[in-house]
Amino acid sequence: xxxxxxxxxxxxxxxxxxxxxxxxxxxxxxxxxxxxxxxxxxxxxxxxxxxxxxxxxxxxxxxxxxxxxxxxxxxxxxxxxxxxxxxxxxxxxxxxxxxxxxxxxxxxxxxxxxxxxxxxxxxxxxxxxxxxxx
Numbered sequence: 001x002x003x004x005x006x007x008x009x010x011x012x013x014x015x016x017x018x019x020x021x022x023x024x025x026x027x028x029x030x031x032x033x034x035x036x037x038x039x040x041x042x043x044x045x046x047x048x049x050x051x052x053x054x055x056x057x058x059x060x061x062x063x064x065x066x067x068x069x070x071x072x073x074x075x076x077x078x079x080x081x082x083x084x085x086x087x088x089x090x091x092x093x094x095x096x097x098x099x100x101x102x103x104x105x106x107x108x109x110x111x112x113x114x115x116x117x118x119x120x121x122x123x124x125x126x127x128x129x130x131x132x133x134x
Contacts, residue, residue, distance in 0.1 A: 009051040014120025020054045027097045079125035087128035107131045
């Protein structure tokens with residue numbers, strides 16, 4: 001079978017897409033790509049080619065948009081890997097932005113994570129180091 005290269009895009013959902021886009025731009029430094037409207041936004045990570053899509057719940061579930069319907073009705077989760085050794089700086093930057101850190105934890109493989117919530121109550125995790133077994 002051919003090999004996969006990585007995750008190209010993933011989606012988070014919420015009712016206020018402009019507020020979500022402002023959060024991911026202002027707090028995490030993601031860059032808006034394409035056109036944002038009241039229902040959707042595409043954000044590119046600062047490094048690599050991955051894209052975070054932000055959709056309104058109802059919009060993503062509307063048939064006939066040119067892609068299959070998809071979505072969730074509750075909060076989701078996304079985890080971003082940070083540059084090694086910068087998790088403490090991220091914690092300071094995030095709390096300075098007025099965002100509360102929900103949980104900090106270490107992992108058995110030596111990695112560390114911090115968790116916080118975006119405006120749609122999605123769980124956002126930043127990871128430094130190794131978490132999963134090979």
